[in-house]
Amino acid sequence: MILVIGGAGQGQLAVALRNTGYTEGHVTRTLGADKPVLSGLQEAVRNALLEGKTQEQILAELLWHEVVVSDEVGCGVVPMEPFEREWRETVGRICCELAKNAEHVARVFCGIPMMLKGECEWK
Amino acid sequence: MLILVSGGAASGKSEYAESLIVRAGHEKRTYIATMEIFDAEGARRAARHRTMRAGKGFTTLECPRGLMEAALPAGGSALLECMSNLVANEMFGGAGEQGLTERVCLGVQRLAAQTELTVIVTNELFSDGIRYAPETERYLAALSALNNALAAQADAVVEVVCGIPIYWKGKELL
Numbered sequence A: 001m002i003l004v005i006g007g008a009g010q011g012q013l014a015v016a017l018r019n020t021g022y023t024e025g026h027v028t029r030t031l032g033a034d035k036p037v038l039s040g041l042q043e044a045v046r047n048a049l050l051e052g053k054t055q056e057q058i059l060a061e062l063l064w065h066e067v068v069v070s071d072e073v074g075c076g077v078v079p080m081e082p083f084e085r086e087w088r089e090t091v092g093r094i095c096c097e098l099a100k101n102a103e104h105v106a107r108v109f110c111g112i113p114m115m116l117k118g119e120c121e122w123k
Numbered sequence B: 001m002l003i004l005v006s007g008g009a010a011s012g013k014s015e016y017a018e019s020l021i022v023r024a025g026h027e028k029r030t031y032i033a034t035m036e037i038f039d040a041e042g043a044r045r046a047a048r049h050r051t052m053r054a055g056k057g058f059t060t061l062e063c064p065r066g067l068m069e070a071a072l073p074a075g076g077s078a079l080l081e082c083m084s085n086l087v088a089n090e091m092f093g094g095a096g097e098q099g100l101t102e103r104v105c106l107g108v109q110r111l112a113a114q115t116e117l118t119v120i121v122t123n124e125l126f127s128d129g130i131r132y133a134p135e136t137e138r139y140l141a142a143l144s145a146l147n148n149a150l151a152a153q154a155d156a157v158v159e160v161v162c163g164i165p166i167y168w169k170g171k172e173l174l
Helices: A012-020 A041-050 A055-060 A082-101 B013-024 B040-053 B083-093 B100-114 B134-153
Strands: A002-006 A037-039 A067-071 A104-109 A112-117 B002-006 B029-033 B058-062 B077-081 B117-121 B156-161 B164-169
Touching: A002 A012, A002 A082, A012 A037, A012 A067, A012 A104, A012 A112, A037 A041, A041 A055, A041 A067, A041 A082, A055 A082, A067 A082, A112 B164, B002 B013, B002 B134, B013 B040, B013 B077, B013 B117, B013 B156, B077 B083, B077 B100, B083 B100, B083 B134, B100 B117, B100 B134
Parallel strands: A002 A067, A002 A104, A037 A067, B002 B117, B002 B156, B029 B058, B029 B077, B077 B117
Antiparallel strands: A104 A112, B156 B164
């Protein structure tokens, strides 16, 4: 698996598609869809939590994807709303677990990838 | 040796900070806990951290405020977790905002002087672009000023992203 992260709107998906050869047709934004690329992990996690799924259940549905793309959501003030805290925490923990399993982890800033894990030339 | 470890919520920074202490291998390891527990969520967070630390040889020292008074065994290591709680406690339930940066910096210097290795966990809370109420803005200003001051003193500064360390200053301990 390749995990691609970055702040909102940093071009993570475009970078991931450019470097893996996948196209928009290979991309899903919902859990459980039979596509190699899952984009918008943070929103998929929010929906899954609202459906009552646990972190472990969500993780199990993610591990077979070849590419997972997520926004980084943990670098702000702790939210007042308990569900928002749970969501932020779950996205972070799932990203840590995916990163452990991933061959590569790329962090994207202004459309430029930085490889945090594994040797890999990304443009 | 002083190492500052930062990262967002659930970024894996605590686990990484613990691994630094374990790898350094000092026999006496003090975990300086700063969180005050008010509700079930706080209790769950503390329990999660305790489970993660179990078997790593830490003695816990509760220190929600007044870091300057913390007395540690000589020649060991210390892990303080975390600066964001300590600053909130000092600011809203301790000696207050006056001289906060200096007070906490001095506390960290005393820790570092008592130990062979001090690891400080702090938080990256500064990237959501939201304007908050004045009290929260003052808290953010105090914590960020402190992070900068500690980074200037530290031998190494590391940001943890998805459990992966990124060194902004210094190098990873072997």
